[in-house]
Amino acid sequence: MKRFAKLFTTIDQSTKTNTKVAALAEYFEHAPDHDRVWTIALFSGRRPKRAVTTTKLREWAAEQAGIPLWLFEESYSIVGDLAETIALVLPVTMTHDDQPLSAWITALREIYTQPEDARKEFVLKAWATLGGTERFIFNKLITGGFRVGVSQKLMTRALARATDKPEAELAHRLMGNWHPDTITWHQLVEAQDASVDASRPYPFYLAYGLESSPEDLGDLAQWRAEWKWDRIRGQLILRDGQYFVWSRGEELMTSRFPELARTVDFIPDGTVLDGELLVWPHGQPTPASFNALQARIGRKTVPKKLLADAPVVLHAYDLLEWQGEDIRSRPFSERRSLLEELSAVVPADAPLRISPQLEFHSWGELAELRTSAREAQAEGLMLKRVDSPYLAGRKKGDWWKWKLDPLTIDAVMIYAQSGSGRRANLFTDFTFAVWDGNDLIPFTKAYSGLTDVEFRKITAWVRKNTLERFGPVRKVTPHHVFEIAFEGIQRSTRHKSGVALRFPRMLRWRQDKPIQEANSLADLEDMLRIYG
Amino acid sequence: MTNAPVLSFTENGIYCASGDFYIDPWHPVDRALITHGHSDHARWGMQRYLATHIALPVMRHRLGDITADGIAYGEERQIGDAKVSFHPAGHVPGSAQVRVEVNGEVWVASGDYKVVDDGLSDPFTPVKCHSFITESTFGLPVFNWADQNIIASEINAWWAACAANGKTAFLGAYALGKAQRLLTMLDPSIGPILTHTAIENTNRILRDQGIGLPDTILANADLDPKSYPGAIVLAPPAALGSAWSKGFGSQETAFASGWMAIRGVRRRRVGDRGFVLSDHADWGGLMSAIRETEAENIYVTHGYTDVFSRYLNDRGWTAQVVPTQFEGESLDKDGTE
Numbered sequence: 026m027k028r029f030a031k032l033f034t035t036i037d038q039s040t041k042t043n044t045k046v047a048a049l050a051e052y053f054e055h056a057p058d059h060d061r062v063w064t065i066a067l068f069s070g071r072r073p074k075r076a077v078t079t080t081k082l083r084e085w086a087a088e089q090a091g092i093p094l095w096l097f098e099e100s101y102s103i104v105g106d107l108a109e110t111i112a113l114v115l116p117v118t119m120t121h122d123d124q125p126l127s128a129w130i131t132a133l134r135e136i137y138t139q140p141e142d143a144r145k146e147f148v149l150k151a152w153a154t155l156g157g158t159e160r161f162i163f164n165k166l167i168t169g170g171f172r173v174g175v176s177q178k179l180m181t182r183a184l185a186r187a188t189d190k191p192e193a194e195l196a197h198r199l200m201g202n203w204h205p206d207t208i209t210w211h212q213l214v215e216a217q218d219a220s221v222d223a224s225r226p227y228p229f230y231l232a233y234g235l236e237s238s239p240e241d242l243g244d245l246a247q248w249r250a251e252w253k254w255d256r257i258r259g260q261l262i263l264r265d266g267q268y269f270v271w272s273r274g275e276e277l278m279t280s281r282f283p284e285l286a287r288t289v290d291f292i293p294d295g296t297v298l299d300g301e302l303l304v305w306p307h308g309q310p311t312p313a314s315f316n317a318l319q320a321r322i323g324r325k326t327v328p329k330k331l332l333a334d335a336p337v338v339l340h341a342y343d344l345l346e347w348q349g350e351d352i353r354s355r356p357f358s359e360r361r362s363l364l365e366e367l368s369a370v371v372p373a374d375a376p377l378r379i380s381p382q383l384e385f386h387s388w389g390e391l392a393e394l395r396t397s398a399r400e401a402q403a404e405g406l407m408l409k410r411v412d413s414p415y416l417a418g419r420k421k422g423d424w425w426k427w428k429l430d431p432l433t434i435d436a437v438m439i440y441a442q443s444g445s446g447r448r449a450n451l452f453t454d455f456t457f458a459v460w461d462g463n464d465l466i467p468f469t470k471a472y473s474g475l476t477d478v479e480f481r482k483i484t485a486w487v488r489k490n491t492l493e494r495f496g497p498v499r500k501v502t503p504h505h506v507f508e509i510a511f512e513g514i515q516r517s518t519r520h521k522s523g524v525a526l527r528f529p530r531m532l533r534w535r536q537d538k539p540i541q542e543a544n545s546l547a548d549l550e551d552m553l554r555i556y557g
Numbered sequence: 558m559t560n561a562p563v564l565s566f567t568e569n570g571i572y573c574a575s576g577d578f579y580i581d582p583w584h585p586v587d588r589a590l591i592t593h594g595h596s597d598h599a600r601w602g603m604q605r606y607l608a609t610h611i612a613l614p615v616m617r618h619r620l621g622d623i624t625a626d627g628i629a630y631g632e633e634r635q636i637g638d639a640k641v642s643f644h645p646a647g648h649v650p651g652s653a654q655v656r657v658e659v660n661g662e663v664w665v666a667s668g669d670y671k672v673v674d675d676g677l678s679d680p681f682t683p684v685k686c687h688s689f690i691t692e693s694t695f696g697l698p699v700f701n702w703a704d705q706n707i708i709a710s711e712i713n714a715w716w717a718a719c720a721a722n723g724k725t726a727f728l729g730a731y732a733l734g735k736a737q738r739l740l741t742m743l744d745p746s747i748g749p750i751l752t753h754t755a756i757e758n759t760n761r762i763l764r765d766q767g768i769g770l771p772d773t774i775l776a777n778a779d780l781d782p783k784s785y786p787g788a789i790v791l792a793p794p795a796a797l798g799s800a801w802s803k804g805f806g807s808q809e810t811a812f813a814s815g816w817m818a819i820r821g822v823r824r825r826r827v828g829d830r831g832f833v834l835s836d837h838a839d840w841g842g843l844m845s846a847i848r849e850t851e852a853e854n855i856y857v858t859h860g861y862t863d864v865f866s867r868y869l870n871d872r873g874w875t876a877q878v879v880p881t882q883f884e885g886e887s888l889d890k891d892g893t894e
Binding site: 038092100103104109110113174488496497 | 821882
């Protein structure tokens with residue numbers, strides 16, 4: 026595991042993309058085949074079947090460290106990573122191991138079927154022979170989730186350098202449903218005519234936010250506009266008489282959306298659509314709120330009633346494959362025409378519609394449309410250049426998202442809690458309140474939006490202004506006002522304030538405002554009436 | 558015999574009624590006993606200061622014209638009805654635990670401490686007492702420091718690699734304690750050792766006291782940064798990434814702190830490297846220190862106080878959290894040590 030540990034350490038210690046790519050490329054050139062495939066798998070979120078439950082891992086680690094389980098759990102909540110917490114609490118040792126990465130994975134697979142005693146013996150022995158980074162990696166092999174700052178983009182760049190293949194091709198090869206147990210390095214990366222897995226999706230094309238005014242985009246006629254939905258981006262694939270639904274996070278979600286099975290009846294085989302999954306009951310003018318969709322994505326299988334109450338519709342906005350051919354390089358206008366042609370035969374009650382293109386004759390008119398996005402249950406506009414190809418990953422230039430400004434409210438900080446992981450020694454999780462007469466009523470929590478400098482400053486303040494402690498939570502003197510930004514507001518019976526916000530975050534620390542000038546519950550109620 | 562506790566926790570800090578003095582108070586008082594020179598412990602505005610002879614010069618430098626008296630480690634002094642003495646805390650040069658005895662009852666306020674010998678400060682000496690006031694900056698079982706020699710070889714290997722790649726190695730460290738400890742860990746055969754003015758000021762004071770430190774070159778505005786290839790520069794964290802540091806051209810930055818044990822914190826600091834080195838006790842150090850005092854009552858001042866005191870109570874001590882304004886080991890650029 027030493028070679029992999031060295032790669033991991035280099036990537037983890039560096040903030041420089043070039044260093045990371047060089048280390049990965051070097052690894053991909055020289056590591057054994059099976060290790061290479063596993064490395065790609067691990068860095069793209071795949072992992073071996075879990076041989077030991079995390080409950081057992083926690084118990085065994087606490088036992089080996091000679092500490093009570095509650096103390097282990099407290100430590101875990103501060104470190105924020107189970108594999109790391111285990112590696113840190115166990116007695117310090119040096120690594121005595123020269124097996125390759127894939128040998129450890131094979132060993133983990135072999136213990137899968139063994140009784141618990143044997144599994145425990147294996148894990149304890151591994152902990153005793155692996156020190157530092159190797160021990161952490163071993164734990165990660167069991168628990169999963171290598172977050173090392175290796176994006177798909179960075180990995181494909183390194184692979185391209187190591188194999189002399191184009192990045193776009195490699196990005197596509199790495200998508201979808203492969204697993205290192207059933208694929209070789211040759212099949213995954215090198216084979217000329219790889220028998221393409223029917224479910225394999227295309228890399229999603231992602232847009233950046235528009236930074237300047239739309240006038241700077243040039244000729245109006247070169248641009249098309251659509252609503253920017255904020256539900257779930259998905260790819261619908263129809264191949265070999267089957268259908269597959271992928272999320273943008275590369276999760277296969279087919280079984281969660283059984284209503285899309287009907288699409289097989291009227292869309293020809295060899296079609297891939299990119300679009301937004303929305304809960305949109307038939308006949309309604311706008312899609313249902315995000316909560317309705319939340320209820321759906323929370324379940325792997327959907328009960329009949331939920332299926333009827335919250336039917337999902339794919340709003341397609343692009344066509345990536347047509348008649349079995351990859352048409353991503355054709356201009357957007359052409360793909361869009363084909364998409365419209367295809368949708369012409371789709372019945373009105375089918376779970377597939379095309380995302381409408383908005384009509385506008387000036388940038389001013391478009392800006393006007395944008396202000397009405399919230400009423401359409403959208404979060405703004407998408408601007409697409411008519412001649413744009415469908416690219417892979419986040420690229421500037423041809424596509425832009427032009428989102429609405431968030432809703433905001435000024436609130437008083439009343440509780441603070443320290444963060445975990447990256448923010449283990451800072452107070453970063455705050456509860457905010459608004460006025461209800463002379464009382465401060467908590468209505469939301471927020472964790473993000475401040476700079477590190479601001480978090481350090483507020484942390485020092487919290488330490489000196491704690492009124493009361495409830496475990497890790499500190500009640501602080503009401504003194505600081507923050508402008509809270511959020512994307513939506515809804516009635517909620519679970520919250521004391523009666524409202525729930527979407528994506529709340531701290532927009533600004535209003536050090537200029539005394540707490541008396543914070544907003545009130547009545548202001549929130551007004552927002553609820555307008556936007557709820 | 559009075560019923561007042563030997564030490565109590567007041568708005569101004571830790572107070573001894575029998576001797577009418579405070580230990581590391583955070584507001585101006587008449588008489589202050591100071592454990593060490595870091596700014597959250599040695600504050601400005603006291604009528605009279607008492608600290609170890611070794612701690613005083615830095616305190617005078619930092620606090621200006623103060624009325625202060627020095628005391629040797631182990632020397633006993635009567636203040637009112639209290640008998641006080643100072644004992645090595647191993648935190649930084651001159652740092653002390655303050656032992657207070659009233660009518661045979663002994664309390665020890667330990668300030669900040671570490672139990673391993675850093676080769677620079679007088680090593681921590683356990684003092685038997687009935688009640689022990691402890692910090693818990695790193696009071697979680699995930700904090701277990703590696704031997705100083707291992708960290709030294711990591712730092713020197715990094716420095717040598719920087720030098721080989723034509724880069725200046727910038728190592729962030731606080732001016733009192735950590736910087737000097739790092740100096741003694743560096744291998745001067747790798748290249749020249751440069752120091753920022755804030756660190757060199759403290760170096761000068763300690764050298765004048767006869768504390769041995771390796772030779773350093775002051776990197777002030779007169780220095781030509783390009784004339785010291787392969788150098789390592791010790792600078793306060795706030796100076797990393799400043800215009801001054803940019804003058805040195807191609808460089809890597811590193812930071813040495815106990816917090817670097819946590820990967821998330823290490824990555825948040827955006828520097829190139831993080832080395833796990835602290836002047837505070839790790840989990841094992843805190844536990845061994847507490848055991849060796851043989852104290853029954855433990856007062857936990859700063860750090861992971863809730864978790865740490867709960868664990869102590871679980872294990873049979875009588876422990877409680879007392880609120881203080883001590884900050885422990887901070888990662889703030891503008892913070893204290």
